Structures are given as structure tokens and as C-alpha cells.
Amino acid sequence: MTSSSAEGERRRRFDNLVSVYHADMFRYAAWLCRDRSIAEDVVQEALLRAWKSLDSLRNESAAKHWLLTIVRRENARYFERRRLETVDIDSLTAAQAAILAETPDEALADMRRAIFELDDDYREPLVLQVLMGYSTQEIGRMMGLKQGAVLTRLHRARHKLMDRMANE
Amino acid sequence: MNCEEYRQALTADPAWTDETGHAAACAGCQAYTRKLQSLNLEIARAMQIEVPALAMPDLPDIDAARVTTLPARRRSWAPLWFAVAATVVLAASISLRMSGLFVTYDTLAEEVLAHLDHEPASLRVTEVPVSDDRLQRALPANVAVFDRDRALVTYANPCIINGHRVPHLVIQGQYGPVTILLMPEERVAESIPLEGDSVRGMIVPVGNGSIAIIADRDEPLDPLRRNVIESITWTT
Numbered sequence A: 001m002t003s004s005s006a007e008g009e010r011r012r013r014f015d016n017l018v019s020v021y022h023a024d025m026f027r028y029a030a031w032l033c034r035d036r037s038i039a040e041d042v043v044q045e046a047l048l049r050a051w052k053s054l055d056s057l058r059n060e061s062a063a064k065h066w067l068l069t070i071v072r073r074e075n076a077r078y079f080e081r082r083r084l085e086t087v088d089i090d091s092l093t094a095a096q097a098a099i100l101a102e103t104p105d106e107a108l109a110d111m112r113r114a115i116f117e118l119d120d121d122y123r124e125p126l127v128l129q130v131l132m133g134y135s136t137q138e139i140g141r142m143m144g145l146k147q148g149a150v151l152t153r154l155h156r157a158r159h160k161l162m163d164r165m166a167n168e
Numbered sequence B: 001m002n003c004e005e006y007r008q009a010l011t012a013d014p015a016w017t018d019e020t021g022h023a024a025a026c027a028g029c030q031a032y033t034r035k036l037q038s039l040n041l042e043i044a045r046a047m048q049i050e051v052p053a054l055a056m057p058d059l060p061d062i063d064a065a066r067v068t069t070l071p072a073r074r075r076s077w078a079p080l081w082f083a084v085a086a087t088v089v090l091a092a093s094i095s096l097r098m099s100g101l102f103v104t105y106d107t108l109a110e111e112v113l114a115h116l117d118h119e120p121a122s123l124r125v126t127e128v129p130v131s132d133d134r135l136q137r138a139l140p141a142n143v144a145v146f147d148r149d150r151a152l153v154t155y156a157n158p159c160i161i162n163g164h165r166v167p168h169l170v171i172q173g174q175y176g177p178v179t180i181l182l183m184p185e186e187r188v189a190e191s192i193p194l195e196g197d198s199v200r201g202m203i204v205p206v207g208n209g210s211i212a213i214i215a216d217r218d219e220p221l222d223p224l225r226r227n228v229i230e231s232i233t234w235t236t
Helices: A003-033 A036-052 A060-081 A089-101 A106-116 A120-131 A136-143 A147-166 B003-012 B027-047 B080-098 B105-118 B132-138 B221-231
Strands: B144-146 B153-161 B164-173 B176-183 B192-195 B199-206 B209-216 B232-234
Touching (some): A003 A036, A003 A060, A003 A120, A036 A089, A060 A136, A106 A120, A120 A136, A120 A147, A136 A147, A147 B003, B003 B027, B105 B176, B105 B192, B105 B209, B132 B164, B176 B221, B199 B221, B209 B221, B221 B232
Antiparallel strands (some): B164 B176, B192 B199, B199 B209
16 A cells, blocks of 8 residues: 555544544543533544544544543643643532533423532543443443442542432 | 332433332332432433534544554454354464564564453543552562552553553543553563554553553643653562
8 A cells, every 4th residue: 555545544434433432532622621612622532532542543443542641631631731730610610600601491400500510539530421321340441440430430420410400 | 129129220220120019009109100200300301411513622623544453352242152162263373473582572562552452441531549468469568569649540450451451540641541451561672652543652661560551642742751751669
């Protein structure tokens, strides 16, 4: 295969993957960082990294897991880089408010607010289970947790949401 | 199974199936199940936030024809006879390539890079350190001592490289996890560069052995190498 046709094939392969998984990547990033514009930055960085290391992906059926792992790592890097900067609580709330503002009905907005208020440790496994469809075993592998710990977090996450929605 | 156990299992995992038939005989748990199903639907709906149009970043040119890939992992569904045959061929190949009085350094480099591919779970961005017990099991005091004040160790496992037991550690670098393989029995004359698909690093001679350091491509290698070497004291 010539260099240019190999490059073309590589680019086609990448475009196909991105077209299928871009929405998952964005939503995962958005629920991790709770901010649309940061999520867009994280996804951009993740796409760049995925492009550079595309050749390490040998099995297309693992593409979703591979891309989400890159998003997770980029999100951690993003906040690691900004750890020493002042965190503006008001602007974080404003970022969440922007997502809530696009919500079509009040009940849905209440649920989004409740999910935003979950600790990261509870929100992330819930997103991976409900939105991404991963089993508790797979979530454990992604988050570096034992399956029992994942089950505990998911149980607590739903209980918190139940309590919160009951008080709305 | 009692109500508490049933509800706990179902709340943690909606895909869980009640093989004991508890809910069939418990009106309270049937109501709880319906309430939970409704909650799960609301959560799923709430998580479907609007996705912006895809904005592809400027992708750098990559000479695809020159990209080399690491060997693929063995597929778990392969028939047993094939796995055995492949293992025999692989073992024969490694023993041929690694036999003799002198180590073939390129082969060691390949084996080190391939090893990374076989333990992807080690490469997590995390701030949770491994326990002292775990580190000691992977890195016995009669092999080397690692100064934990110099780096955050987030993974430690005893592995086999070129037939020798090798402590495999992961520390957190500036650009993500950094793999360190302590190879007290692999003597190398000079540094050997390592080039993977998205990683790079080196095998550096340290005392009578060597240390492989592999990191993200963006990680500055020189300060990393200095820090790792200063963190390790061989005790063999």
C-alpha cells in the first residue's frame, strides 16, 4: 500500500469511528465535567490523541471503550492542568445552568440538576451504566474498581436521586 | 432473599435478574421495582443532553505506511489447540531470538513494549496510590527499594520479562501514567530508545541491571529518567 493510500484509508477509518461515537464521547465528557464548553475542549483533545494512536486500536469492536477511555484520561488531564488555578464556583454553576436552560421540561431539568449534584464518584458509574450501557464488571475495569465497589456506588447514586426527586 | 437484599441488588444493577422469585411473592418489592424502572427511564432521558455538531480538530499528518504496530493480543475465543500451538511457536521463537550469551536488545525492547499492551488496566490516570503491601509484593526489598516520596505509584505487579521476574510499576507523570519495569538481570550497555504507537521511552542501564521507562509521547523524558533513576536503589 502506498503512503498516500494508507493515509487515506487511515483517515476514512478515523472518520467512521468518530461519526459513530462522537455523541457518546461528548455526553460522557459533559457528564464528567458538567460543562458544555469544557466537554467540547476535552473531546477535541481526545480526538487528537485518538488520531495519533489510531494504529493501536486493532479491534473495531473495542472502539467505543477505547475512545471513552481516552476521553476519561483527557478530562483528568484537563483538571490536572487547572488544579492550581482558582476554581470559580459561580461559573461552574453557570455552566450547569446553561445545560439546564436547554432542557425542555421542568421534571427533566430537576433530574439533570440532581445528577449534577451527585459526587463524581457516583455520577460517573451511573453515566457509564445508563448512558453507555456498560456492565458493572466493565465499569469496574474502566474506573479501576472492584465490582462490589461499583455496585455500592450505583446503589447509593440511585438512592440519592430517589431521595432528591421525592423532595422536589 | 429478603426485601432489603432484593432492593439493594436491583438498585445497583437494573439488569440484575431475580432468580429467587422474591418479587413475585412480595407486593412491596413489585411496587419498588416499578418505581425504580420509572426512575431509570428518567435518568436515561435526563442524560441525553444535546450534542453539538462535530468540529474535527486539525489532525496532524501521519505517515501511515511507516506506522508499526505492536503484536495483537491472543483472541479469547480461539480454540484451545490453536492457543497451545501458538504458545509453542511463540515460545520457540522467543527462545531462538533470546538464546545465546548476549541479549538481543531490540528483542528486549519489543518485549517491553508488548508487555505494556498486555496490561492496559495499569495505565490509569488516578491519584490513588497502591498500598505498601502491594508495592512490597511486586517489589521485594531484596530486589530494590523505591523512594515513594519522589513519585505517586498507582500500580505495582510482579511480571515476567525474558524469563525473569520483573517488578512492573506505574507512576503518574505530567501527561499521564508512566510505566517502569525494573530489570535487575537485564544488563544493557547503553540506553535503548523505545518507540510505540502512542508512547515512547527508553531502557536505561542502572547498576548491573536496567530500567525500562515508557510514557506518553508528550512526556519530557530527561527529567523523568533522572527522577526514576534517583528513586531506585538496587538491593540485589
